Amino acid sequence: MPAKLQRLWRDSVLGRHVLVALVGLLVVLLLLETVNDFRAIQLSSMAYLGIAAGGLTILTGLNGQISLGHGALMAIGAYTAALMLPDRDASTPLPLVVLVSVLVTLAVGTAVGAAAARLHGPYLAGATLALAVAVPGIALYFGETLGGEQGLRVSMPDVPVWALDAEYLLTGTEMTRSGWVALMAWTTLAVTYVLLANLSRGRVGRRWRAVRDGEVSAELAGIRLGRSRVSAFMVSAAAAGAAGAMLAFTVRLAAPSGFTLTLSLTLLTAVVLGGLGSLGGALVGAALLTFLPPFVTSVGSDAGLSDLRAAELAPLVYGLVMIAVILLAPAGIAGSFRAWRIRRQARVAVAPAPVAASATGTTGTPDSPTRSTVPTSSKGTPT
Amino acid sequence: MTRRARLIGPLAGLVAASTLLAACGAGGDRESDGGGGDSGGSTDIGVTDDTITIGAHFPLTGVAAPGYSEIPLGAAAYFDYVNAAGGINGRQIDYIVRDDGYNPTNTSTVTNELVLQDEIFAMVGGLGTPTHSAVVDFLNDEGVPDMFVSSGSLQWGDDVENRPYTFGWQPDYEIEGKIIGQYVAENMPDAKVGLFLQDDDLGADAEVGVRQFLDEQIVEVQRYTSGNTDVGPQIAALQSADADLVLSFNTPSYTALSQLVALRLGYEPQWFYSNIGSDPELVGSLLSRFSEGAVEGDNSSLDGILTSEYIPGVEDTDNPWTQLWQKVWDQEGEEGELSNFRIYGMSSAYAFVQTLAAAGEDLTRDGLVEALEESGESLEGPQLAPFRYSADSHLGISGVQLVELNGGASDPITPVLGTDIGDAPIEEDSSGQADDAPPESGIPEAP
Numbered sequence: 001m002p003a004k005l006q007r008l009w010r011d012s013v014l015g016r017h018v019l020v021a022l023v024g025l026l027v028v029l030l031l032l033e034t035v036n037d038f039r040a041i042q043l044s045s046m047a048y049l050g051i052a053a054g055g056l057t058i059l060t061g062l063n064g065q066i067s068l069g070h071g072a073l074m075a076i077g078a079y080t081a082a083l084m085l086p087d088r089d090a091s092t093p094l095p096l097v098v099l100v101s102v103l104v105t106l107a108v109g110t111a112v113g114a115a116a117a118r119l120h121g122p123y124l125a126g127a128t129l130a131l132a133v134a135v136p137g138i139a140l141y142f143g144e145t146l147g148g149e150q151g152l153r154v155s156m157p158d159v160p161v162w163a164l165d166a167e168y169l170l171t172g173t174e175m176t177r178s179g180w181v182a183l184m185a186w187t188t189l190a191v192t193y194v195l196l197a198n199l200s201r202g203r204v205g206r207r208w209r210a211v212r213d214g215e216v217s218a219e220l221a222g223i224r225l226g227r228s229r230v231s232a233f234m235v236s237a238a239a240a241g242a243a244g245a246m247l248a249f250t251v252r253l254a255a256p257s258g259f260t261l262t263l264s265l266t267l268l269t270a271v272v273l274g275g276l277g278s279l280g281g282a283l284v285g286a287a288l289l290t291f292l293p294p295f296v297t298s299v300g301s302d303a304g305l306s307d308l309r310a311a312e313l314a315p316l317v318y319g320l321v322m323i324a325v326i327l328l329a330p331a332g333i334a335g336s337f338r339a340w341r342i343r344r345q346a347r348v349a350v351a352p353a354p355v356a357a358s359a360t361g362t363t364g365t366p367d368s369p370t371r372s373t374v375p376t377s378s379k380g381t382p383t
Numbered sequence: 384m385t386r387r388a389r390l391i392g393p394l395a396g397l398v399a400a401s402t403l404l405a406a407c408g409a410g411g412d413r414e415s416d417g418g419g420g421d422s423g424g425s426t427d428i429g430v431t432d433d434t435i436t437i438g439a440h441f442p443l444t445g446v447a448a449p450g451y452s453e454i455p456l457g458a459a460a461y462f463d464y465v466n467a468a469g470g471i472n473g474r475q476i477d478y479i480v481r482d483d484g485y486n487p488t489n490t491s492t493v494t495n496e497l498v499l500q501d502e503i504f505a506m507v508g509g510l511g512t513p514t515h516s517a518v519v520d521f522l523n524d525e526g527v528p529d530m531f532v533s534s535g536s537l538q539w540g541d542d543v544e545n546r547p548y549t550f551g552w553q554p555d556y557e558i559e560g561k562i563i564g565q566y567v568a569e570n571m572p573d574a575k576v577g578l579f580l581q582d583d584d585l586g587a588d589a590e591v592g593v594r595q596f597l598d599e600q601i602v603e604v605q606r607y608t609s610g611n612t613d614v615g616p617q618i619a620a621l622q623s624a625d626a627d628l629v630l631s632f633n634t635p636s637y638t639a640l641s642q643l644v645a646l647r648l649g650y651e652p653q654w655f656y657s658n659i660g661s662d663p664e665l666v667g668s669l670l671s672r673f674s675e676g677a678v679e680g681d682n683s684s685l686d687g688i689l690t691s692e693y694i695p696g697v698e699d700t701d702n703p704w705t706q707l708w709q710k711v712w713d714q715e716g717e718e719g720e721l722s723n724f725r726i727y728g729m730s731s732a733y734a735f736v737q738t739l740a741a742a743g744e745d746l747t748r749d750g751l752v753e754a755l756e757e758s759g760e761s762l763e764g765p766q767l768a769p770f771r772y773s774a775d776s777h778l779g780i781s782g783v784q785l786v787e788l789n790g791g792a793s794d795p796i797t798p799v800l801g802t803d804i805g806d807a808p809i810e811e812d813s814s815g816q817a818d819d820a821p822p823e824s825g826i827p828e829a830p
Contacts, residue, residue: 041492253488255517311481312444
């Protein structure tokens with residue numbers, strides 16, 4: 001059985017990703033059992049940031065395109081979801097809501113991506129920046145239908161009975177609405193990450209990387225640059241759409257001030273903090289952004305600071321962490337961790353060489369270091 | 384085929400194992416659903432024998448922080464003052480303020496934290512129309528009293544049925560618009576009126592009020608979107624329409640911006656700013672900041688401008704309420720001087736403390752709401768006109784006084800005028816609210 005599992009782990013990319021996702025979901029499910037409603041909501045926030053950051057890290061890390069407009073794409077997903085859930089009687093099934101949000105965002109992302117594929121570096125950043133600035137304005141301009149400054153409220157339907165029953169059957173506790181939303185958000189995250197991971201390990205991902213690393217050589221190899229860029233942008237936009245829908249479910253509001261440029265920059269921060277091009281890194285970044293500010297604030301108030309000072313502490317520490325990560329771990333947290341692990345494995349493999357030769361089977365799979373080096377080379381930034 | 388079988392085997396095992404693992408939890412009893420709901424009795428969530436925990440969301444950082452971040456400091460100082468004197472019914476008030484940066488998404492997050500994590504008894508003074516409207520339904524669903532929202536939107540008080548736990552505090556923008564409209568119609572019947580409105584509830588509610596009296600006199604209406612700092616086109620449109628009286632319903636930043644643009648265009652109408660946009664000291668400092676020193680702003684920058692008032696300000700040093708606030712600030716305040724924003728925070732804190740006193744020893748969330756509906760109209764306090772709280776209305780202060788600004792102080796140009804939304808008549812306030820004084824101790828008793 002373990003041997004079989006090991007073989008599965010080694011041979012099937014899909015199997016490996018699905019396994020990791022299932023184990024991750026199981027951990028989240030167990031975690032949700034033990035935490036209160038507030039933590040459940042924080043976990044949902046982490047999930048939607050993680051989904052969007054995951055999409056962005058694929059775009060920036062693997063394809064070398066920078067986007068300052070992902071907050072705007074999330075807004076499109078969130079507003080689509082909000083429009084489909086106007087009141088509690090609207091019984092649109094939530095999976096359908098998510099699907100439509102993703103499709104609408106995908107459509108917008110395709111249009112933006114088609115334009116973006118012709119741009120490079122700072123021009124691309126500028127164009128997507130314009131998107132981030134303009135989209136919240138649309139909600140204000142069509143204030144009648146989109147709720148203007150105050151935004152659209154999202155009425156979440158009640159937790160379906162089957163979910164309540166299943167939860168009770170499995171764990172013996174009742175599921176709250178926040179727990180239900182958190183579970184949906186994490187399921188979406190798992191599905192998105194499996195898809196993204198599979199794409200990036202396959203032919204499509206190799207094309208993206210090829211385009212990132214050398215346009216001329218990629219073109220010589222028969223890759224169509226434009227098509228590859230647009231496809232990366234589409235995938236990334238779809239993830240942002242799903243994230244927007246999850247944001248709408250979690251916050252129960254889609255308002256323009258929730259989707260300012262700050263959100264786009266926050267996503268980019270999550271990606272950089274975690275490590276460019278790595279999904280695990282995007283998740284680490286999302287976790288940091290969700291949990292660090294409230295943690296710092298509460299440490300501040302426990303240390304006797306006034307509420308005002310404690311609130312001012314959070315952006316300060318956030319900035320310091322950002323500087324520290326860039327100085328000390330330029331590959332991001334996940335990137336540096338992986339580099340450290342590879343170095344250690346290499347040392348282990350090199351140092352006891354004579355011994356290892358006699359016990360090849362026990363030093364683990366010899367191909368694992370090379371396998372995991374592939375994504376670490378993805379530090380390329382667009383030029 | 385064999386490969387798929389290899390895949391399915393372990394997967395099935397994993398699923399089976401996880402189901403088994405999780406099922407172990409099912410042995411637990413179903414006690415949790417019996418224990419929920421109101422425990423009744425003399426205490427409620429957030430209340431113990433010697434403490435009451437309350438919370439609020441304010442912009443402590445970000446663009447809206449200047450001015451507004453001082454409000455919770457004032458409220459905290461007053462709660463500390465009450466605590467130092469033994470609290471209310473033997474309970475100390477624990478006041479938690481969380482920063483939402485004036486972003487509704489954050490407001491939702493911090494309100495979840497306050498209600499679900501800190502388990503506050505009530506929300507007191509949460510600030511902002513777009514921000515608070517993100518959480519008002521959540522608070523009402525959870526049955527959390529949502530007292531004295533720091534915003535003049537109608538929606539906090541005109542829909543008691545759907546929002547039984549929410550109460551407004553300051554005069555709503557509609558009655559402010561009505562009173563200003565009537566004054567202009569009576570005293571400046573030849574003025575060509577231009578409106579400069581924030582494009583949300585603030586401008587919309589006020590316009591309804593103003594149009595009751597000035598529909599004929601209005602020559603131009605211009606709106607701006609909060610966040611867009613270029614108001615040049617709007618002011619130029621007012622100028623080209625020859626408006627010689629501009630009624631502005633905007634926030635302090637836009638008072639400064641509109642003044643600067645008018646200065647640049649050489650446009651000199653009579654300005655009439657709504658109360659929330661007319662703090663002379665803040666606008667003065669914003670003027671110098673926005674013009675990068677080209678205009679020396681101080682608290683006389685708005686001299687000659689008309690506005691309205693509903694509580695005594697920091698310059699009314701003869702007023703017994705202002706004297707109380709000065710005493711509280713000297714005793715409990717942090718660094719810095721007493722300001723109008725701090726007084727605002729203290730005034731709303733005073734109303735809350737009085738409501739607590741009215742609710743009595745056995746404090747429950749529903750009891751607090753009932754107490755306010757029953758005795759709301761007779762609450763004392765610095766407000767110039769009485770509150771309108773009843774079982775049918777949760778709207779706040781019922782009137783304003785129109786004033787002309789002069790060196791940071793304000794000279795009354797009308798008596799205190801009271802009214803209500805809709806076509807309720809505007810009458811001189813006869814409640815004597817404007818002339819009362821706080822009790823010797825500075826701590827209210829049950830009305």
